[in-house]
Amino acid sequence: MAIEKTFSIIKPNSTLDNNIGNVIAMFEKNGLRIAAAKFTHLSKEKAEGFYIEHKERPFFGELVDFMTSGPVMLMSLEGENAVMKNREIMGATNPAEAADGTVRKLYAKSIGENSVHGSDSAASAERELAYFFEKSDLVDRF
Numbered sequence: 711m712a713i714e715k716t717f718s719i720i721k722p723n724s725t726l727d728n729n730i731g732n733v734i735a736m737f738e739k740n741g742l743r744i745a746a747a748k749f750t751h752l753s754k755e756k757a758e759g760f761y762i763e764h765k766e767r768p769f770f771g772e773l774v775d776f777m778t779s780g781p782v783m784l785m786s787l788e789g790e791n792a793v794m795k796n797r798e799i800m801g802a803t804n805p806a807e808a809a810d811g812t813v814r815k816l817y818a819k820s821i822g823e824n825s826v827h828g829s830d831s832a833a834s835a836e837r838e839l840a841y842f843f844e845k846s847d848l849v850d851r852f
């Protein structure tokens with residue numbers, strides 16, 4: 711099994727509902743470790759840059775508004791097959807379709823306020839981690 715890093719955001723609805731610890735506990739219980747973490751409030755510019763691939767989509771403005779509406783927890787998660795493991799823990803993007811016991815089933819309010827973000831590939835994880843963290847911020851725990 712490959713040890714890898716992935717990127718995760720605990721979104722404003724989950725931070726404001728005091729679910730940071732619950733989400734982190736789910737990651738840790740399922741074999742992921744935190745290699746870096748940063749609690750911050752995204753600026754409009756930072757959120758727009760992160761979601762630039764969605765700029766032409768009709769939900770872009772709403773997504774940026776949501777992601778800047780409150781604090782977020784940015785994390786590097788590390789573990790065996792971390793990208794896929796994180797995606798399993800998060801559950802389907804639409805909480806109505808998410809499996810029981812997943813983060814989104816438990817804590818999402820809607821498809822727009824779906825509690826967490828996770829990289830969808832190793833390449834995305836590398837790009838997203840570099841967007842928010844300096845290389846020296848990332849700790850190898852394994």
